[in-house]
Amino acid sequence: MLEVSNLACSRGDHRLFTGLSFALHPGQIMQVQGENGSGKTSLLRTLCGFLMPDEGDIAWNGSSVSELQEEYYAEMLYLGHLNAIKDELSGLENLRISAGLSGIELGEKEAIAALRRMGLKGRELLPTKVLSQGQRRRVALARLLVSDAKLWVLDEPLAALDVAAVALIEELIAEHLARQGMVIFTTHQPLQVAGMEMRTLTLTRAGSGSRGRSA
Amino acid sequence: MKKESMFGLLLLVIRRDLMLAMRRRADVLTTLIFFVMVVSLFPLGVGPEMDMLRKMAPGVLWVAALLSSMLSLGRLFSADHLDGTLEQMMLAPQSLSMLVLGKMAAHWMVSGLPLVLMAPVLGIQFDMSAEALGILIVGLLLGTPILSMIGGIGAALTLGLRGGGVLLSLLVLPLCIPVLIFGTGAVEAVSTGLSVASHLSLLGALLVLALAFTPWVTAQALRISME
Numbered sequence: 001m002l003e004v005s006n007l008a009c010s011r012g013d014h015r016l017f018t019g020l021s022f023a024l025h026p027g028q029i030m031q032v033q034g035e036n037g038s039g040k041t042s043l044l045r046t047l048c049g050f051l052m053p054d055e056g057d058i059a060w061n062g063s064s065v066s067e068l069q070e071e072y073y074a075e076m077l078y079l080g081h082l083n084a085i086k087d088e089l090s091g092l093e094n095l096r097i098s099a100g101l102s103g104i105e106l107g108e109k110e111a112i113a114a115l116r117r118m119g120l121k122g123r124e125l126l127p128t129k130v131l132s133q134g135q136r137r138r139v140a141l142a143r144l145l146v147s148d149a150k151l152w153v154l155d156e157p158l159a160a161l162d163v164a165a166v167a168l169i170e171e172l173i174a175e176h177l178a179r180q181g182m183v184i185f186t187t188h189q190p191l192q193v194a195g196m197e198m199r200t201l202t203l204t205r206a207g208s209g210s211r212g213r214s215a
Numbered sequence: 216m217k218k219e220s221m222f223g224l225l226l227l228v229i230r231r232d233l234m235l236a237m238r239r240r241a242d243v244l245t246t247l248i249f250f251v252m253v254v255s256l257f258p259l260g261v262g263p264e265m266d267m268l269r270k271m272a273p274g275v276l277w278v279a280a281l282l283s284s285m286l287s288l289g290r291l292f293s294a295d296h297l298d299g300t301l302e303q304m305m306l307a308p309q310s311l312s313m314l315v316l317g318k319m320a321a322h323w324m325v326s327g328l329p330l331v332l333m334a335p336v337l338g339i340q341f342d343m344s345a346e347a348l349g350i351l352i353v354g355l356l357l358g359t360p361i362l363s364m365i366g367g368i369g370a371a372l373t374l375g376l377r378g379g380g381v382l383l384s385l386l387v388l389p390l391c392i393p394v395l396i397f398g399t400g401a402v403e404a405v406s407t408g409l410s411v412a413s414h415l416s417l418l419g420a421l422l423v424l425a426l427a428f429t430p431w432v433t434a435q436a437l438r439i440s441m442e
Binding site: 049050073076078081084085087089102104105 | 223224228234238239298300302307441
């Protein structure tokens with residue numbers, strides 16, 4: 001379970017949000033909403049430990065993540081704006097390396113199966129620099145298929161994806177939630193997960209100080 | 216699905232960086248060619264006085280090695296930073312220091328080891344004796360990994376800065392002075408007939424110190440740079 005209590009975050013002198021509290025239980029999904037610059041990405045990066053919160057605490061299963069460190073990282077998966085794939089390497093190599101970095105030794109067959117499910121059949125061995133933007137995103141998203149992380153932190157997962165791929169991601173998220181996984185994500189596109197209640201967290205900018213509202 | 220061990224992760228990072236270097240051979244070659252060029256310019260500029268060249272040789276080779284290892288340092292983390300791989304490395308369930316050590320090791324194999332192998336060939340231009348060449352190689356073998364590791368700290372601190380390359384050299388070069396002194400000292404000791412063991416053991420001690428501390432310091436610097 002992910003618990004955020006009284007979180008405050010700022011970039012430079014600019015206060016993004018204060019007093020943000022919410023909890024995410026197994027099998028729940030939460031969408032972070034807000035206009036550009038309201039701090040959605042900063043919130044997700046704070047959850048990953050890239051940014052230090054000004055105040056407040058983030059707890060995973062009851063212990064603070066700053067103490068858990070690697071134990072927490074083993075149970076979470078972050079997909080940011082950047083795809084974290086290398087142009088020079090093929091989709092297969094990229095997927096096996098990124099799985100390895102997240103602590104999973106991935107066999108070639110499993111990796112190829114994951115890429116095929118992402119709709120990259122026949123392109124597994126091409127260097128990713130010849131792939132389109134959407135196809136590269138699919139290579140990056142293939143990590144979702146091979147990961148055993150409980151918490152998915154997805155920053156704009158649908159950017160550059162076509163309708164079929166969006167449907168596939170919705171399917172993957174539904175499967176993950178059915179396995180008692182947790183998802184927190186941002187998007188500007190509609191994302192529907194069948195049979196799941198979508199919780200929303202709205203970051204609003206009201207004057208200098210802003211608050212997060214959890215519904 | 217099997218879990219990666221800490222050692223497995225170290226090997227994975229080394230293998231990955233070597234594979235990337237092999238796909239981008241131009242980067243590797245520029246470092247080596249720079250080294251060869253700088254060293255070869257000295258006999259041309261100074262003139263063919265054997266005594267003077269023999270005396271200069273260790274210093275010239277070591278300074279050139281130092282400068283050419285600076286050249287490739289900027290790339291140590293910047294490519295991974297730009298495409299987001301560095302973020303994923305920080306989220307690895309193993310210690311970031313271990314991954315950093317892997318990257319440093321790969322950096323040395325790609326940009327340090329070729330210099331070590333090339334150095335004896337260039338040493339002949341300076342009429343160095345066989346014994347001096349041997350000590351030069353041993354010194355470089357001990358010293359160039361230290362350069363990669365100290366350089367890693369600088370590369371992490373200057374990550375994402377504009378004009379980081381120059382700043383990186385300004386930060387790292389002073390820290391490399393001890394390596395330069397003991398490295399050239401060892402070769403000079405051969406020609407003056409003194410014992411080389413003291414210089415080489417000091418280099419070895421520096422290497423052990425660097426192995427123990429630089430990966431951790433670099434990992435901390437990377438976390439600061441990510442904010």
